[in-house]
Amino acid sequence: MFSLTVVAVFSIAAMLLAWLWQKNHANAGIVDVVWAYGMMLAGPWYALTGSAPLGLKLSLGLLTFSWFLRLGFYLQRRVLSESEDGRYHAMRNAMKDRVDLGFLLFFVLQAGFICLLSLPFWAVAQNTQPQTPLVIAALLLAVLALYGETTADQQLSDFRNNPKNSGLTCRKGWWRYSRHPNYFFEWLHWFAYPLMGWGGDYQYWLWLAPVVMFCFLYFFTGIPFTEQQALRTRGDDYRLYQKTTSLFFPWWPEA
Numbered sequence: 001m002f003s004l005t006v007v008a009v010f011s012i013a014a015m016l017l018a019w020l021w022q023k024n025h026a027n028a029g030i031v032d033v034v035w036a037y038g039m040m041l042a043g044p045w046y047a048l049t050g051s052a053p054l055g056l057k058l059s060l061g062l063l064t065f066s067w068f069l070r071l072g073f074y075l076q077r078r079v080l081s082e083s084e085d086g087r088y089h090a091m092r093n094a095m096k097d098r099v100d101l102g103f104l105l106f107f108v109l110q111a112g113f114i115c116l117l118s119l120p121f122w123a124v125a126q127n128t129q130p131q132t133p134l135v136i137a138a139l140l141l142a143v144l145a146l147y148g149e150t151t152a153d154q155q156l157s158d159f160r161n162n163p164k165n166s167g168l169t170c171r172k173g174w175w176r177y178s179r180h181p182n183y184f185f186e187w188l189h190w191f192a193y194p195l196m197g198w199g200g201d202y203q204y205w206l207w208l209a210p211v212v213m214f215c216f217l218y219f220f221t222g223i224p225f226t227e228q229q230a231l232r233t234r235g236d237d238y239r240l241y242q243k244t245t246s247l248f249f250p251w252w253p254e255a
Helices: 002-025 030-049 054-081 086-117 119-125 132-160 181-189 192-196 205-220 223-244
Strands: none
Touching (some): 030 054, 054 132, 054 192, 086 205, 119 205, 181 205
């Protein structure tokens, strides 16, 4: 329980500092950066304090650190170089004179998400009887997911950096087959943890990790807000994209 408490305290402290930063910079997108870096540190911390064999702990620490370091760095560059994400700007306008309290509660909630969503890391770190073939399969799956998300993010970044594409929707690379390939590969990587945790006390519970992440991405924090923002900024072009391109799972576009 000590290791869980440390993550909880650290997450709340980090989010409070992030909230103060956004007050001074009027950019709540920092919450995503701190969330990613919080997850990045939680994985190796649980690996360090866990009871699993050294090989599994090293695999867990390397996977979580590299995955969320890449994500955090990508988000950090966007937050520091662009104006506030449209999703958070809309929240700011909706909260009006209660914006400080509203964002404070929102940032603290994100600290809770770090604690909740890093629980699979803790469970894997308690696995004293890992199945080596499944651990290898998990790492290969994570590499595939990392490649997919990295290339999808780069394709979108290249498209957005071209002034000629202003107001248009990216349909190149992975974005030709899914409206949210970055979310798809993010979700895919969460299957690594039940594979790494198989053989331990939490082997069945760990299958909730990809289920919960799918619900978050598909119904709550990911796709719905991103779709709304895309419709606000790209209008009819995005409506056409919606008609021809799969929402989440990569698939051939309709003619």
